[in-house]
Amino acid sequence: MLQDFRESMKGIAFFIVILIIVPFAFVGIDSIFSNSPASDAELDVDGHSISRLVVDRALAIHKQRLLQQLGDIDPALLDDAILRGPVKQRLISEKAAELTALENNMGVSPATIASLLQTVDVYQTDGRFDRDKYEFSIRQMGYTPREHHSYMSNGLLLSQFASGVVDTGFVTDADLELAARIFEQRRNYYYLTVPIAPLLADTTVEESDVKAYYEEHKEEFRTEERLEINYIQLSARNLVDQVEVNEAMIRELFTARQEMQQASVRRRVAHILVEAADDGSQAAEIEEIQAKLASGSDFAALARQHSDDLGSAEQGGDLGFVESGAFPAEFEMAVLGLSEGEVSKPVETDSGIHLIHLTELEESEALVFDIEKASIEAELKQQLATDLLPEQIEQLRELSYNAETLSETAKTMGLTVGNTEPFTRSGGLGIAAYPAVVSAAYAEDVLSNGYTSDIIELGEAGVVVLKLSKHYTAGYSAFADVSADISALLKHELATLALVERADALKALVAGGKSIEAIARDEGLNWQVSLDTSRFDTSVDEAIRDHAFNLPASSTLPSVSSLSLVSGDYIILSLSGIDSGDLSSFSAARKEGLAQSASRRLAQREYQGYESLILADATVKMDK
Known part of the structure; x- marks a missing residue:
């Protein structure tokens, strides 16, 4: 198992x-x-x-x-x-x-x-x-x-x-044949592109129409309440330059680490595990192995022959370097009592009886001061800055309390005052992306009374205090500020209507029997053909490919359809051929891959269903 x-x-x-x-x-x-x-x-x-x-x-x-x-x-x-x-x-x-x-x-x-x-x-x-x-x-x-x-x-x-x-999931031959017909299906299609750009260039919008749209849709241009705030941010990073570390401090930490490094010994072990047998024969098997070891037999060879831990047995019983807490206490105590090359007496755990071989003792290499100095210095500075941070936070709290502006506080502490872009109650960019900052900014003391906020914690980003800079009440965007956007919107709507009208006329020609290629030549449009295209072909346009494969397989061919692209362009597509996948043409390896894929999908659905049954039978209590 x-x-x-x-x-x-x-x-x-x-x-x-x-x-x-x-x-x-x-x-x-x-x-x-x-x-x-x-x-x-x-x-x-x-x-x-x-x-x-x-x-x-x-x-x-x-x-x-x-x-x-x-x-x-x-x-x-x-x-x-x-x-x-x-x-x-x-x-x-x-x-x-x-x-x-x-x-x-x-x-x-x-x-x-x-x-x-x-x-x-x-x-x-x-x-x-x-x-x-x-x-x-x-x-x-x-x-x-x-x-x-x-x-x-x-x-x-x-x-x-x-x-x-x-792993119990399986599919029948009929399932495989259906999967092959669907997933290995190939399709042929032609399509031409009707671009929107020329129509946009030729479309004009009267200013009166723009103003009318503005008045009729004024609620779309309602602006939310917004704030700008001044703030001072403080973190350990701000204090690194304010702390000093001398060489004696660096050497003290270096010496401590060097002693710890030298004291650490790693032990690589191998073991032979004999699990308990119903007839109690495990003791005799252990004695047999010990006798072979005493006569000079190789431990690794015996592990491959006798160990019931098949995973480590393949490596001659090797478990690598053991770490404290990874094995039962009896096992670890036995390891600590071994010398390099020594094999333990039988050690019994819940897994069975072990013979443990200490194959390697490894001591760490000595540290070099010149190599470690820079990193130790940076670490000490960071630690000292972190230790200093609570004191500096209290100073920031005291100096900013009832301050008319944050400038003097920042100057005293060697910090800078930041300013946000306008942001709503939903938040904004930079410091205004923090929910705690938004809550504090819109709190009555800051928004209405003009007070400086209390200290706001930002996790790894440190802390911040803030003060209102500007307050923009809710209202409507001025017509001058949105007229260009409205004009562009109306132009696009008019151009799209003209595009659909033209595309419908061309689509009717294709449905009437005229080829995509002929229409493209007469109209000066681009056309493409995609032959023997698979459902997952990455060399063709994904949106057009998916549209072609979403058409019913029972469609009368050629099947003419259209779709609008994200760019605004229109596609007229003629589906000319459908070839279903044939399982009998698959190689054994390909058939096996399809079977595994299909069975995994089926098994995953079954597991989700099984999990739902388990949860339905479980009694769950939550501490709200």
């Missing part, structure tokens, strides 16, 4: 690794875990609680994935209140699936997790598992090794459970 599971994990291991190793570069650990004791249950699924801490963690991971997808965007712009609901629903689904998996006696062994960790590139140095890198990454996520081991175990269990359903 272990080997089958290992094989099934290959396709999803990358996703799991990405999920578990991304550091919360923008989301501070303190903000994730403060005031969230593990006993503070936020959800309950069939009597099994999910703590607020777990929800906070999942929310932070979800935000980090969104940040990676959206690019360079500050996490403070992502509203926790909006994101928390979907995250909680996902956790409920996962907990229900986890409980069902456990009820069906599914599980993940520590050896499986350890073996998977060895394959993660970001945990490796020179192709080998690096415990320091691993522990640094999981510390960034707020995990201890044991907590991370548990987190991975749950993730792998869910993947195993999903695979157990999805």
